[in-house]
Amino acid sequence: MSAAEFTLFLEAAVRLGIPLALAALGETISERSGVINIGLEGSIIAGALGGALGALAFQSAGMGVMTGAMAGCAVALVFAAFVIGLGADQIITGTAVTLGGLGMTGAIYQARFGATGTELSLPTLQALPIPVLDRIPLVGSALFAQAPTAYLAYALAPALWYFLFRTPWGLELRAVGEAPDAAKAAGVKVRWIRFFATLTGGILAGVAGAHLTLAHAGTFAEGMSAGKGFIAIAVVVLGRWNPILVLFAALFFGAASALQFFLQALGLDLPYQLFLALPYVLTLAALSGWVGRARAPAALALPWESE
């Protein structure tokens, strides 16, 4: 691989990794509070459609990101209402929310634009090169000539790390995810923290969805989230619930996905469909090997009720 090819590869890896990073960073916060949101996929697809509709209505990609975030948050609100409000099972509720999100966005899209899958002409998020940094040899243009949502992910990873491990609120949030009863005894509002952590996850998943339509595809397609919500959850495990590692894990997955373009460009005639499966296989391998017995938050996926 030449230097120019490597730069292109890295650029594709970052482009494909960013939506995963955004969703996985949000999921990290929610899982640290003890809530595993399998409905993330629903938030992402809602963010994708919400972003498209908002960008069309306001003729602004920036507004699209805002409406996408709101749509993702709305889906997470349904999830939170059942999981935190009613104490329902997180896995099953999440599955329902994903099914509902995919169905609802498909129905709204078909009702609004017809069943044929019209290409929308959306205002898109343009790449925003950062002066000086984008000139760094090899990696500069790949990392620092991306859509603004990429910089959001770069900034969020250390910020969330600082929040989780260096602030009293972060400590409370982690306590809620490890030992909710003890946290409650210490006066921490367990439900509210889980509620806000889950909504944060939904907002970031919505931004990830908006990134898919506004920075990536330039249009909406039914089911375009294509399992990214589930991969983001695997990315959180890969990143050991640590925001900075999660960012790198998302980029690793992006690189695995980008590999197909480059092996094809190198003239290796390997079947396209197997390349599509590769990132999932690599993630399984990484989960069973590298992660080993990395420990999830102790109260993850357990419903909690105050006595």
Next chain:
Amino acid sequence: MVQVRDGPRVRARESILIAIGAVVVTALAGAALLLAGGYDPLAAAGAMLRGAFGSWGAFTSITLVRSVPLILAGLAVALAFQAGVWNIGAEGQLYAGAIAAVWVGLVGGALPGVVLVPLVLLAALGAGCLWAVVPTVMRVRLGVGEVITTILMNFVGIYLAAYMVHGPLQEARGVFPQTDAIAEAARLPKLLPGSRLHLGFAIAVVLAVTLAMVLSRSRVGFQIRAVGASEAAARVSGQIDTRRVLVGTFLLSGAIAGLAGGVEVSGLTYALYENLSPGWGYTAIAVALLAGLNPLGVLVTGVLFGALQAGAGAMQRDAGIPAAWVGVVEALVILAVLGLDRVRRLRGEGA
């Protein structure tokens, strides 16, 4: 969700009440959403009922045929969930079963039907089981939760099927991404003359009854339910090898989901193509939950969801409502079951 301490009969009665309640809640919530979207809910319901139950032909050739993979995959999910195994991987296991069934059905053409059909179904069972091996080992040996791993395996299965129909198993003409039709001898016989309903429906019924008997009457069934109620309690009781129960249930669940794919191929489509399943493995979760994880209940809810899918086409045609709406209905059903189950538990605690 599953409690061993209640007698099976009490649980069955409560499950039925919850299921009926969930259907009513879903109908009301769905109608409200349709109204909000500017559609006529009564026209939608009418079109759906006509499409699913409008004639004997529609009922047997569409609704019941659609229900076969849903019942089988629903049984797979119900069995796993009973043991506390969150197998969200029925979709991938189903594809694995379909691939294996098609392969055997293509290469075994020289064999007589009485040999080939069982071979096809065994291949589907084996492949589904195989597809569950990786998540099972990762859970039992490495402590990696099966929710994520089964979902990841779904994608691998779907892409593997896509590869097969573009590559090694593509039809001889090489035009479409699909396999050739399997040998006549590999096809399941039809149950009713002039109908598309095939032997797969009978297989699903027999399997449901068998599983119901095993779960409620046998020692193994009790062990499965005990592990599902509390793995830790079952382990410290010292009487149950929880690991063996988990592994066995997980693999059997995968095998049954694989059978769903094999039966679909050898009973209906006779070929494999991309997007063979419109997400049956996920719909199966709604099927199993609405049935209260009871195999006999799965027979009923499987037909109900078969009707929903059969009616969705008619709804789109006659009332202009997008077929994607089915996903919303499935979600509403699951959420309604969860909500009502919560109400039941609160009342139980109050009494």
